[in-house]
Amino acid sequence: MRLIFALIIFLFSVASYGQGNGLYAFVGKNNKYGFIDKYGNVKVKPDYLHVTDFNDGLCFVSKEVTNKGRKWICIDTIGNFVFDISDNFPETGFSEGFARISSFTEQWFVNKKGTRVFNKTWQDGQGNFKNGVAFVSDKKFTDFYPIDVHGNRLENSVYTRIEVNSKLADHPLSHKDALIKFQQDNLWGFKNLKGDIVIQPKFYVVDKFENGLCGVRIHYAPFVTINDYYLDALINTKGQVVNEIPMHCYLGFQGDLIVYYGGFHFSGGVFYLDKNGKRVTPKE
Template identity: 25%
Template structure:
């Protein structure tokens, strides 16, 4: 895996030791997933297609020639969305060959496919969203107004609304059967099930603090465990960052037990057992047992999970050796701090512009 850097407004890549693998020549880059990364060059001489995109691998090799494309995505389960000149979208494999022919809409009400998970993907048609398998075959005849990724066997959907209808979001399985749940509300930003659990808004009791209303259901639709929170990151790696008002942030496991006591001002997402945390306005690193790996010393540390696609920060969550950190520059007021790459022990690896 490589990590983007900038020089003279051009992007290149370094490896986990800080060595330059791809010289800065691109105008825009994405993040690596499944040994592939989207890169872009501007074609100022082409008035019709001024953006040329391609995928490179972790050796910096361009897998297919640069070509006009505005709607390509990161790879997930070996496939990536790719637009062709006629405005239709299909899915290519990691060598750039179409495995599902271009036949889907570029967007539907401003959205595009979120990629494959659990072997299926939501795709946009003229009449709404549906789901296909990795051969491009529809698995359901139903069309939806909202269709999220399948995770743990279920996807969050919403049917088309009739006049004065207020149908809410609900879960379906791959046969289109609705999951019956305890009384609860599902937020539009909900990321669905992960590690067998999904956060929901539970009914409030009179004696409860209004802000503590987030609970969890399991894939049977039942309450997973007692306890309500004011904030939840959703589960990943068997862990969930939560906060009860007016307490600080801590981490629970899938049984609802504290594995890291609520002692911190903020905790970032975990990536293979490592997460950033904030204490006394400074950031450090801790592991999944709550042991401090790096005492707080940076003005900010990002999570190791890399680029965050909409509604699904753990999509293509691969092991990452580097993340970005910011060194405060107190002498220069109102000036951003210097960004560097640090490794999983907190050591600075590269001070390239990021």
């Protein structure tokens, strides 16, 4: 059960994010994964069956499947091999110089050379290192506590996954011109921080504004497909449609590009739009 749970969580994160260090996962003509930059230039050739996302200049990728699962290695931003993790599983990518690895019976951290650190193992963990703190547990699925970058426990209190996520979440209400969504008569629009209506409620679904763009649904959809977040247009801060395009499993901006998929449940290939709402196509 632990194996299944971990794979589900990890596969969702892999499907959701192929971006980091300005690189974006794409599927090549050979149906394998590689990485492009925000202009569509291929930076890492499509040689991999499965990929995670780049962080701290490193990424976990897999070229083969064994009877124990996927065989994961770590590469740098030009595709060079850095280290492998044997038959183990990357629970996280790198953050602040560390990644959490699992054998499915215990977990530990490695540095960017692939060397185990802290001389300790745990039964579970939640998230990456952030601001010098990571959360681990001596039990599975619960009782998480914080450690520092030396592996030392910081407090005696323990937390649930939900509580950890709340502690790790950012809550910046960013800019003075931020737009806040509101609903009226089952349609969505946007107000500014003063409460003035900036965009009239005329959309069936809205996401959030990032880089001056927001994904919305302008056409009524009588049915909602499970495992899909479907939007069909991008609008600017004036409410004008800048691109009407079907976007399944919409993820918004991941770095400099908007990420979405061609079909529900992260199927149909991954696609990208730039900050002008235009498609970015890999230049193989």
